[in-house]
Amino acid sequence: MKKLLAFATVFAVTLSSFGQLADMIDLPEEMGAEEPKYTDEELLRSWGWLLAERFNLKDLELNRTEMDWISAGLLSHVEGEEAPTNLRDSQFAMQEYFAKREVTIRSRQLVENRRKEEEFFDTLFGLPDVQSLGTGLFYQILEAGSDVRPDASDTVVVRYEGRFLDNTVFDSTEDKGPAALKLREVIDGWTQGIPLIGEGGKIKLFVPSKLGYGDEGRPGVPPASTLVFEIELLKVGLPEDPAAEGVNVFEPSEEDFVE
Known part of the structure; x- marks a missing residue:
């Protein structure tokens, strides 16, 4: 908005x-x-x-x-x-125009994305390699990794790629390098999913919108978006010198938290 x-x-x-x-x-x-x-x-x-x-x-x-x-x-x-137009006089009208337009677009996106989400998760039930948690998170363990696993209070170093259901990549570490982040400061889908593997492991997370950015969305992520991530857990804990190892330390903004 x-x-x-x-x-x-x-x-x-x-x-x-x-x-x-x-x-x-x-x-x-x-x-x-x-x-x-x-x-x-x-x-x-x-x-x-x-x-x-x-x-x-x-x-x-x-x-x-x-x-x-x-x-x-x-x-x-x-x-x-x-x-x-008289810009001083029309400023409020412009703001009102864009506000109404956004409400219309978001309302349509909410309906469409909720429908797509329901249809998508229906296709995951019964797949042999896909498991789920009671929270609604579905996941596929690609590589289990070592016995060193994080918990929700840990910092982890990961490579990842995030896609929408239409396969569009909306976020990736490919060009930025690995990211270090605290599991309590990311979306719930990550907080719940990453501890399912150990260091060196890889996992695919199918994140419903309620465990992602919710009905509000965020810049670059429409409301009620289902997110699909492929994540490689490189390390549990923050490196002594992240910059020297090419690791970017994630600093969350208000938009990264969903109420």
């Missing part, structure tokens, strides 16, 4: 700060000496892509016509035209 409500205000601030980019980039002394790696079109399209990512436009589910309206607004500003 906060991200969408802030869209109109923050977007203008970002555009107005464009002139500060030159001060932030270490430009070469002789510009133009080498053949450009990218065309102007590629760079500007990439900048547009970054703006869309920064303001989470994908989550607004804008259609082509609506994107054309946004593009027209950008063009009118660039060409020195007045804003189509």
Whole structure:
């Protein structure tokens, strides 16, 4: 909600700060000496892509016509035209528009994701290699690992990949390196599932939304999302020098906790 409500205000601030980019980039002394790696079109399209990512436009589910309206607004500003509305007067209306739009989108996502979750877990019952806990967590032990197992109060070092039911990867340590985290500071599905294996073990967790990010979701995770993780438990306990071992220490934010 906060991200969408802030869209109109923050977007203008970002555009107005464009002139500060030159001060932030270490430009070469002789510009133009080498053949450009990218065309102007590629760079500007990439900048547009970054703006869309920064303001989470994908989550607004804008259609082509609506994107054309946004593009027209950008063009009118660039060409020195007045804003189509009195911005001071229309600010509340913009916030109300995005708030209503989010409520509509979230309501639909909740219904769809709950249905998909129920159908998905129905397919897991009876599979020979898949087990479950009374909490609703389903899991598949790929490698049991050693006898050194964590409990819910431990810090662990893991590699992992998280996917939605459509197989889209939403989080991974592949490019970031292993993560060190406290099991009491992660989603319940992890707190319950990771202690089922020992060091060197691998597990696949099928996490219902109530053990993940719930009906609220979080940035990048829609409400009522079922999550599928493949996790490798590298170590129980925090390394003496995490940075030297290429381990990233996880610092949870408020969005990582689900009430």
